[in-house]
Amino acid sequence: MNWASTINNPFLKNLPFKIELDKWGKILMSPASNNHGSLQFETGVKIRDAKKGKGKVITECSIQTSL
Incomplete structure (x- = not known):
């Protein structure tokens, strides 16, 4: 490119x-900046708390795609 x-x-x-x-x-x-990481964490905490501990929160989750 x-x-x-x-x-x-x-x-x-x-x-x-x-x-x-x-x-x-x-x-x-x-x-990503430290602020970005902090916002990810805080968002994950809110999701976890809203789900009352059911499920799992993952930040910077990797995925596999085809080439």
């Missing part, structure tokens, strides 16, 4: 964070 195709990609427009391309054209995203 080059910069021109990146800025013209409709899926990458109006992102609320910065992205960069490395020299191989791979997209690099800015790491």
Whole structure:
């Protein structure tokens, strides 16, 4: 991927964070901030409390997708 195709990609427009391309054209995203992690935790606590301990809250949950 080059910069021109990146800025013209409709899926990458109006992102609320910065992205960069490395020299191989791979997209690099800015790491999440401490504030982001804190908000995730607080949101998870509220969900857990609302569910009265039933179920599980996972933040930064990984998923596997096809290539």
